[in-house]
Amino acid sequence: MKTTSLPAAPPASGNITSDKIAGVGGWSNEELPRFLKTGVVPGKAYAGGPMAETVMNSLQHLSDDDIQAIVAYLRDVPAQPGDEKQPRFSWGNAAAAAADGDAGTEGMTQGSGTATGDDLYRSLFSTCHGANGGGSSDGSYRSLTSNSTPGAATPEDVVMTILEGVKAGDVAGRQSMAAFGGWLDDGQVAALANYVTARFGNPDLSVTAADVRQMRAGTTPARQSSFWRFNHL
Numbered sequence: 001m002k003t004t005s006l007p008a009a010p011p012a013s014g015n016i017t018s019d020k021i022a023g024v025g026g027w028s029n030e031e032l033p034r035f036l037k038t039g040v041v042p043g044k045a046y047a048g049g050p051m052a053e054t055v056m057n058s059l060q061h062l063s064d065d066d067i068q069a070i071v072a073y074l075r076d077v078p079a080q081p082g083d084e085k086q087p088r089f090s091w092g093n094a095a096a097a098a099a100d101g102d103a104g105t106e107g108m109t110q111g112s113g114t115a116t117g118d119d120l121y122r123s124l125f126s127t128c129h130g131a132n133g134g135g136s137s138d139g140s141y142r143s144l145t146s147n148s149t150p151g152a153a154t155p156e157d158v159v160m161t162i163l164e165g166v167k168a169g170d171v172a173g174r175q176s177m178a179a180f181g182g183w184l185d186d187g188q189v190a191a192l193a194n195y196v197t198a199r200f201g202n203p204d205l206s207v208t209a210a211d212v213r214q215m216r217a218g219t220t221p222a223r224q225s226s227f228w229r230f231n232h233l
Contacts, residue, residue, distance in 0.1 A: 014148070015082055018075055022082030022153075032071045033064070043146045044089040048166040048177075088148035091201045117195025120188060124180065125196075133200045150201025158193045159207055159215050186212040 017023040024032060031041045039047030039055035047055050059067070122131070129135055133144035144150055149157045165179030184192070186209040193212075197205040 015080060016074060017077045017080040019079035019081050021087055022084045023077075023079060024074060025079060026087050029071070032074065033067045036067050036070060037062075042143075045148050046142045048161075052167060083153035085153075085204075088151035088153075088202075089146050091146070091151035091203075117191040117193075117198075120184070120192040121195050124192070128177070133196075144196060144200040147200065150197045150205075152202065152205075155193055155197060155205045155207040155211070156215060158196055158201070158205075159189060159212055162189050162192055163212075163216060181216065186210070186216070 015023040018025040020026040027035075027041075027044065031044060035041045035045060035047070036055070036059050038060065039052055062070075128141040129144050130141075135141045135143035149161060152158070161177070162184070163179060163181035166177040180189070180192075189212045190207050190209045193207050194205075197203070
């Protein structure tokens with residue numbers, strides 16, 4: 001089941017312009033400083049990877065005045081719209097996920113094994129994120145609903161998180177996530193990513209095994225984004 005591949009591409013960065021849908025223009029004056037200082041805004045974003053390291057090693061040590069200066073700068077960044085139909089964090093809810101049963105599993109791309117996206121989720125993700133994607137009660141494992149990673153306009157964030165995992169940097173007591181790129185083949189990653197986005201995030205997203213293969217190799221255009229990444233699963 002183990003696969004050999006080229007090094008995966010770095011994660012894409014998030015839009016931090018003042019656009020209210022694609023960027024952070026819809027964040028309140030309380031939420032932005034909180035995220036910068038703690039890396040956590042439940043229902044919107046949780047810092048992971050390089051952003052978690054930035055919070056732990058730098059931003060949490062800044063004064064409130066310095067944090068407010070960064071927020072003021074972000075408010076002035078000209079809005080740059082993206083492909084999002086609605087804010088990334090607005091997709092999905094725990095009640096719908098609980099009532100949805102096995103929604104999102106039909107027609108999923110399967111890997112060399114026989115597991116569907118539902119099977120893979122239950123085996124690999126449900127212990128941490130919960131059977132219905134609600135995360136852990138103490139917040140150490142984040143909810144997958146109202147989550148800006150599966151709610152993105154493209155599937156790259158979810159796929160790269162599955163492939164490379166997440167280093168949470170102990171931000172707000174969050175746990176890091178293991179990388180599954182060495183254990184799942186391209187079809188299995190596609191099936192798992194499609195299940196997560198269909199059930200908990202943007203249902204318009206779909207990824208194939210061929211897409212995953214390109215992402216492993218770092219050849220997809222979305223990997224070249226220059227915006228700052230805020231969050232991971």
